[in-house]
Amino acid sequence: MFLAIRELIHAKFRYVLIGFIMVLVASLIFIISGLAKGLSADNASAIQNLETDYIVVDAEAESDITKSFIDREKLDEIEQISGVEKANTLSIRMMNASVNGTEQNEDVALFVTEADGMLIPSITEGNSITQDNEVIADSMLKREGLKLGDTLKFGDESEYTIAGFADKQRYSHTSVLYMEASGRDRINAVTIQANPGKIDEIKNGIGNDFDILTAEEALQGIPSYSSEQASLNMMIVFLFVIAAFVLAAFFYVITLQKRDQFGVLKALGAKTIYLVKSLLGQVVLISVICIAIAVGLTMGIKALLPADMPFLLEVSGLIQTSLLVLTVSVIGALISLVQVVNIDPVEAIEGAGK
Amino acid sequence: MTLVMENVSKVYSDGPKEFKALDDVSLELQKGEFVAIIGPSGSGKSTMLSIAGALLSPTSGTVFLDGENTAHLSKRKITEKRLEKIGFVFQAANLIPYLKVRDQLRVINVIAKNKANSKGRELLEHFGLTHRTNNYPNELSGGERQRVAIARALINDPKIILADEPTASLDSQRGREVVELLADEIKSRGKSGLMVTHDERVLDLCDRVVTIRDGRLEE
């Protein structure tokens, strides 16, 4: 690192410039990833947190739970299949609820299931459902002013009371309400807890008219989910490509300018591996510093964002993305490394061997 | 004998064309001996120096560095030999632009993993560069630069000093001073020196002058 550090210090300006670009690109990557994660949670945290291994839908629904229709009797049938440990029904209905009989209206997603079943989330405030006219509501509704004991009315149906709140229960960018399923014949899906080793048996038992989805597949089946994520992910991929190319071009040109020096150093007895390490050291050092600054910048921006903006930064995700940016930087430096390897020390002697 | 070249030829092949830059050249350097190579442009001087310094391998013939036949050495070993046995002084000094004078010498210790080597200060003092140790090359005069280059060539205590037109970028006064310094170091430290030069006025500082013409050596 003797050479690497001294050169960085001597040529501060050009390295600060490239560092600036890297900080911007890395920050953008972090911010868009945060947005993608946030939107994903806002769109489907109820499905992501659903306490189930598999979701059975009818084959014509193309993985979209809301498009699937199954007869209630199928539940009993599925429960008998060996390998199925627990099974519950799930119906999803997008509704508009009027609050306490006032003008206030809230869009909600009704998750209709057995009140004593596995799908009922853990309650963070209040109680679970004990009566048919009670619901568990997503905590986000509290921001709209809803409290325990408030009543909700859906169209002509009877009134429901909020018995409890649960966190992270969003579906299709709407807050979810859990309610009892009794008395409904047509359901959307059957969720099952099962031994993954017996999945083939279960498939045979259920028959060809039905698909068995994992939670991840069910997510992709939400129509807005995959298109949202795809466009954001494409942006992120492009940013990675941009980072790689900008760094590649920068280090390529710098290395080109340093050919003579590398030739001299090799002639003086520097091993190629020493020079390669020196260049890699520079790339890694610059990247690590820039990533650190970008992380700080992203945290700062997060603090400035309004609270209801779907933006989710997790430490594990940050670390993963940072490592990816670092890897991409090193990949960008590879063509320069090839250059360094190929420089012939005889170039240090004017005229000979050229 | 520190440097021996035996019947060395070098053929550059440029596609189908072949060009014999060195033709059956033999040369021996004694300890403490300072030899000049002169000759017209394109006669093969730099080629000969590059082969002597193991930067280029001969098409035929053998080169012994401090008694060791370089033909049998791997590329890696040759690099090590260069570091250990040879000090180079290049035409335009070729200092590393982002290193201060002090670090120009220290980088050799770093490469050689010999950080304990404390000869740098003594060398710089000896060459009258003490007040320049914290300057970058672009802040030095041509003569100072070339003196740093010579100090760099000496820091690792090599047996052989090779110089390719070390005075080319200097006026005759400074040029002569630099060659005097080289000759002095080679004599007093018991090294062998081989210098390519165009400048006939410094030849009196050398023990021996060989002339090369169309790749052939004439003494």
Ligand SMILES: Nc1ncnc2c1ncn2[C@@H]1O[C@H](COP(=O)(O)OP(=O)(O)OP(=O)(O)O)[C@@H](O)[C@H]1O
């Ligand atoms: N890589 C190469 N391929 C082909 N020909 C070469 C190559 N390197 C040198 N030559 C030729 O070999 C001959 C000797 O070159 P060299 O550089 O050794 O000459 P020189 O005596 O150092 O000349 P000068 O005084 O101009 O520096 C020249 O005719 C040159 O054109």
Ligand SMILES: [Mg+2]
């Ligand atoms: Mg030459």
